[in-house]
Amino acid sequence: MNVTEYIASGILESYVMGAVSDQERREIECLSTIYPEIQQELDQLSLSIENYALLHSVEPPAELKSRIMAQIPFEQTTEPVVRPMPVDFSTDRPTFKVTWIAAASVGLLMFVFSFFLLSRLRSNQEMVAQLQTANESLEKEVSQLKESQSANDQLLALLKQPGTRTFELRGNEKAPNGDMFVFWNSKTHEVAVEVRSLPALPADQQYQLWSLVGGKPVDAGVFDANSTNPLPQRLNRSIDRAEAFAVTVEKRGGSPTPTLSTLLAIANVDA
Template structure:
């Protein structure tokens, strides 16, 4: 059962107002005993309507009390005479006006009850509107947060593109192409190396995606020994230029291996995918 849809159907509000059928009443009572969420929502609705009715209660007009006092004749309590005989309390007939003449206290109370019921229905309407507005506000807030996240991502990409443009426009830039071996025959990586600023960036045009715990790692060969040149990813955005967080001042060749996420101090030769010498 979808509890959220059941609560949103409005059956709980109708139950609190007492306008449900016997079958619906039994259904609400049964489900509220099974699902704590429905029980909590039912309690909150009952408390809200009770508080609203208490705050907007209607006092009967003061004229009702005066009319009642005029229609009721309060006799003085019987006093026992000196001779010991009891005096008989006179019996007076009820004024006909109480039964048939003009508005009575019962009519006034019926009118007051009708006004109270009207206010109760109106409060239920306002409460429903409040819940609807709260849901709309929550949805708007969620959409706003999503837009802010997208805007932040766009700004980050713009910043990255500006940095890459600055890197590519600086003098001393060398561009190399690393093609995959038999382990990655379709592999193709463009390497950007600035021999003056020692910055390195890669553009993996076609590399197979890796598991979440793996990354590609670039190595620079110096004196026949591999030196860590940084890690990079490949996936749905593998055509973006990625700037590595290592500087390379010297290099006789560049190679790419698959290592654990974060990089490894030494390359795993069994995962070597590409290697290319640096042309003088």
């Protein structure tokens, strides 16, 4: 059962106002013993109506009691006699009629205004829920920004380190507009890439960088090339030697050996 949707349906307000059927009443009383959220909502609604009734209560006229008592005959009998209270709504006694109409009008006003208060209460609860959701989303974005900032700080430290060299790799006939940079530090053995322009790949493929040593390829790590990641990417491989760098297209996660048919770019490392 979705308790939130059940509370938002408005049936609890009708229950508190006494505007539900016997079956609905029994259902609500049963559910309130099972779900604390429903009982809490009923308590809050009852308290709101009670506060409103106390705030807008109207005392009857002071002379009303004496008029009613004057209409009740008191007889000396051994047993009490229960008689209906004489209420004359005829034209010669208009005061009682006006009083009862006024009381009914006040009751109707209280009923309508109670629904207004309950509606405002529901709107405020929905606004609080929306603010909580927005706050959680903002906290998530801040956390992602902190992670991104940490990665950028590490990359910037690599680029500033003495011994870091930059190599430009341009695409061949398979990627004529391809252009990227490789940052490699021969002392720390760290590698990073910055993609300027490379063709977009399917979700199950990635670009893979290779270091060529003695004509043999060494895995230098995988990377993506898309508009959502335009900043330099630090690779998770340690490269201590390199005579050249090359780029191929491989399955996502990388391959132990390069697929030469997908070779897109290569650049020599000057001694």
